[in-house]
Amino acid sequence: MAASNAVLVLNAGSSSIKFGLFEISGSEPALLCKGLLDEHEAKPRLVAKSPSGETLFETQRETSDADGGHLFADVLGFIEDRFGQGRLHAVGHRIVHGGPDYSGPIALTDDVYAKLEALTPLAPLHQPRCLAPVRAIGALRPALTQIACFDTAFHHGLTPPASRFAIPRRYEAQGLRRYGFHGLSFEYIAGRLAVIAPELAARRTVIAHLGNGASLCALRDGRSVDTTMGLTPLDGLVMGTRCGTIDPGVLLYMLQQETMTVEDLQHLLYHESGLLGVSGISADMRTLLTSGEASAREAVDLFAFRAAQEVTVMANTLEGLECLVFTGGIGEHAKQIRSAIGERLAWLGVRIDAAANDAARERINADDSAVDVLVIPTNEELTIARHCAAVLQRGCLP
Ligand SMILES: Nc1ncnc2c1ncn2[C@@H]1O[C@H](COP(=O)(O)OP(=O)(O)O)[C@@H](O)[C@H]1O
């Protein structure tokens, strides 16, 4: 029987479920394979690749099931066939909202699960997608340990005024505050920055995680001191289908003048707004960048305008800007977006080198830039695997 030393990591985002299988016997988790579970398609699909990107396994279901359970059965079956029965020791999950109670990873019990499920209204696009695999895997392999790793945990130390909303104080006592998200990505980037550019580790840094969801983190001495998402992952930047920061009067208008229900309004803000709403074409940055339509250009322009605007808000919290890091699907791959944001920040001394940006080099600032500008691919799965290894080593199991 194989040594039971592997952890399956599931990273359920708003537009995809990424997975990674890691061996956790050494000092750093080692990737065994990675892949994608695509349950959005009419025919749900699983693709597994080797660490170098060669396809190891691919399967497609003829029909979709409500909770994607078939795909989790497929991924567990693949792992057991390829890496040995009994090899899998635990499953680590990205859980988007940890609420006020969780400042670090925790083993999932029925009690923890119930608390996380109760947070669904604060992340309606994400929390059900993050929790569905927990339930499916619990039903398929009840003996497997499951561990929750939170997007909110990295921002847990945020303090007023950054964490505070200007509403009556009694609501803060009920937990209405800025939580922040994408923390597993920001944590990875903070750690990576300390390795690849230790001279920048103490600099005033803004990390721009630009993916289907998008947010910024103001980083001081490796810790989050401000972020653009708030109580929910709806705040801050323009996103694929989310509006980001908006005049709250618009919401009142929708409820009163458009006589929308709360459900309609939630759908409008989470699913119909952002790049999709403004372009009327797509939520996908790749599609918009190649479209010739004026509305696509305008959506892209608004995305970059708002991102640059919010970088200055983060720089204000940091009392300066010395380092800017791009990550996430758009941050890593869309050179046009990096250069558009850089141009809008020229007055802060940001200068991007066109050739370095085109080649997506790790460092893309020009020599005369007052701000170091880097592109660092994120790795939320590795962060989750590290947390799982720590939880398992501490023996903090249910
Ligand atoms: N080569 C590319 N050029 C422009 N945009 C890209 C490219 N590759 C991915 N993207 C964009 O990245 C976004 C998805 O980011 P990602 O971080 O993978 O999403 P998620 O939030 O689901 O994890 C999409 O808008 C996609 O169009």
Ligand SMILES: CC(=O)OP(=O)(O)O
């Ligand atoms: C929190 C969030 O917005 O996540 P994603 O980018 O996966 O949508």
Ligand SMILES: [Mg+2]
């Ligand atoms: Mg993501």
